[in-house]
Amino acid sequence: MGAEQPETIAAIVAAHRAGTLTPAQTLARSYQRIRDHNDPAVFISLRDEKDAIAEAEKLAARADAASLPLYGVPVAVKDNIDALGFPTTAACPAFSYTPTHDSTAVERLRAAGAIIIGKTNLDQFATGLVGVRSPYGIPKNSIREDLIPGGSSSGSATAVGAGLVPLTLGTDTAGSGRVPAMLNNIVGLKPSLGMISTAGLVPACRTLDCISVFALTVDDAALALSVMAGPDQADPFSRDRPLGAITPFPATLRLGVPRNGQLIFFGDRKAEAAYGEALKRWTALGATLVEFDLEPFYETARLLYEGPWVAERYLVIKNLLASAPDSIHPVTREITAAGARLTAADTFSALYRLQGLRKIAERTFANIDALVLPTAPTAYTTAQVLANPIELNSRLGTYTNFVNLLDLCGLAVPASMRADGIPFGITLLAPAGRDALLASIGRVFHADTKLTVGAKGVAQPALTPPATGGIDEIPIAVVGAHLSGMALNGELKALNGKLIEATRTAADYKLYSLPTTPPKPGMLRVEAGKGSAIELEIWSLSSSAFGKFVNAIPAPMAIGTIRLADGRSVKGFLVEPAVLGEARDITAYGGWRKYMAEAATA
Structure with a gap:
């Protein structure tokens, strides 16, 4: 990966x-x-x-x-x-x-x-x-x-x-x-x-x-x-x-832990x-x-394989057990065959006990x-x-x-x-x-x-605050005019975007001022150790709003994956490198906001 x-x-x-x-x-x-x-x-x-x-x-x-x-x-x-x-x-x-x-x-x-x-x-x-x-x-x-x-x-x-x-x-x-x-x-x-x-x-x-x-x-x-x-x-x-x-x-x-x-x-x-x-x-x-007392839960667990629920497993394959028992894995066959020996009395006895254990769990x-x-x-x-x-x-x-x-x-x-x-x-x-x-x-x-996910060392993505609308929320990083208080921030707010956090990229990026009117920034990922950490904000948009937002992004801007200083990854604005020939390298400013502030006083 x-x-x-x-x-x-x-x-x-x-x-x-x-x-x-x-x-x-x-x-x-x-x-x-x-x-x-x-x-x-x-x-x-x-x-x-x-x-x-x-x-x-x-x-x-x-x-x-x-x-x-x-x-x-x-x-x-x-x-x-x-x-x-x-x-x-x-x-x-x-x-x-x-x-x-x-x-x-x-x-x-x-x-x-x-x-x-x-x-x-x-x-x-x-x-x-x-x-x-x-x-x-x-x-x-x-x-x-x-x-x-x-x-x-x-x-x-x-x-x-x-x-x-x-x-x-x-x-x-x-x-x-x-x-x-x-x-x-x-x-x-x-x-x-x-x-x-x-x-x-x-x-x-x-x-x-x-x-x-x-x-x-x-x-x-x-x-x-x-x-x-x-x-x-x-x-x-x-x-x-x-x-x-x-x-x-x-x-x-309040979280329950065993005695x-x-x-x-x-x-x-x-x-x-x-x-x-x-x-x-x-x-x-x-x-x-x-x-809390874990013992009633242990007792319930024993019912699963020592009680009549094994008969449910038997019901699924009883015909196969009868016609072709060797087609069933030996361990599975041994466990499941026991279900044939259980009686209706065994079942009701276990159900009565389970109901009592459920009441204990409710009180827990x-x-x-x-x-x-x-x-x-x-x-x-x-x-x-x-x-x-x-x-x-x-x-x-x-x-x-x-x-x-x-x-x-x-x-x-x-x-x-x-x-x-x-x-x-x-x-x-x-x-x-x-x-x-x-x-x-x-x-x-x-x-x-802060564990990586799975087996391939992939960092966890930025955690989106749920108050922004739930599980179908997408974080997006902005580095320029969409920052809080700047010219295009209203576009995010019009889509009910919510600010999650202000943070910085990993030190692998360069920031450019593009020769546009008005000027726009362009951020580019470079070889590790050849760039700097760039200030950005992470906003959250619903999936439908995210689609509208990115579809309106003009070239040479694009949405890519940005690595943050703490190792997380998030989607955000990057620039196509082909347009940087006449752009000004403003990486030393550490962010668009500081560059614009100095430009305004120049």
Whole structure:
């Protein structure tokens, strides 16, 4: 990934709208990265590149293309979710079928301008948190190749971590949208049950399943959720749950942390220390930490695989178990077959206990906004998991298995990179319907870590204040007449632009006064160490306003990616170098405002 290339959904869509990158170029880049990454275990099926690029070109020709929230974004889909044009395998060739239409989630992504390029690998029938239970191979962890990729959404998480695509769909019944997010240093969003339709999803546990989102940033994940969320008559488990808006970080935030001695790390002292550091970060951000009793949540987690919900997994593949048991992965077969032995009495007994545990959870959240827990207690290598497949898989679900049973929403966010090169992450959990709250606080925490995103060292983009309008806001850097109080600033205000911050570029730019009437500045990126830091302002515009703004920019100005002094990247004004022959180099002034002030007194 190049520093100048847009990597996040927001940056890619902004580049498409500005015309600095076409959807066809973005698609071609994804396919080249897939070839360079050279891991045949990531995708179970991959669309023909020419076909995908043809769709991108057709999309770009649409009059409304720039208004689409996912305009030209390449997306991959976990292969237990139907997407027209691809077989659905659930990582079991004997189960494979060809869907006649998209799942509701994929249909909504396409309507928002996304382009589906492939189906990703998974733990067979979405049974597992490890990513090693597939006849299609084991995807390489994008951070450290000896580690498991995490499951069951292994291919989806590694595809985002490796920078192959900026958005993928996973599923999450017991942690499959969260554990692989941690292991690949990306964001995993597990929405409230029923918020995204599961019509067109091969079920694992139909009463607990949800489609999840993998992305590089919380804002990207929240944008994708906003596109897919909403009731669906085709899904009897769908619920009409308003998503809500991203809000500023709450002045009084109460986060639940387990009582002393209740956390389990299976001897991983580095993970334990990383969690402690994450809690210190939350405190520094202004959160109040409140102890709660984690034991009822552990008890709930045990119900998932020790209780009757295994019978739901059995229902999905019972015919295949009877007709072709050898076509099922041995570990998956062992786990699932146990579901046939459960009785109706077992089911009701567990339901009664679960209802009691739900009431305890309700009381827990009475004075807590959200829980903050490790996403997983530790990390394992592929060799370790293959040697001890069931026990180690179970350990990874320590903080995830209870979530859907208790009807909670979750957001897995990177927290740190350990000294041994293993990523550590935390998960925020709250009662159903608080998805926007989790995004509102999770985005601030992630930005505060200053971690790069994914596996390729890409800096996080500037964090846009949510008060400017929510998740579909785009930051833009201005260096000249659009600065506060200057001649063209009114253009930004007329588009309801909001000032985010005044800052400086990295020391890699030169500033010129162009021979125009009135004079305009032109900023050019130069070789590292050959330029200076230039003063600028970052403003925020809605996606539609951003499109109007950049479309009105006259040559030789253009919108490109600007590196800031703190390592972030943001879209902003640059100049075409061909016009600088008669321009005056004013880099020494450090900014347009100071240059104009001195020019006025000259």
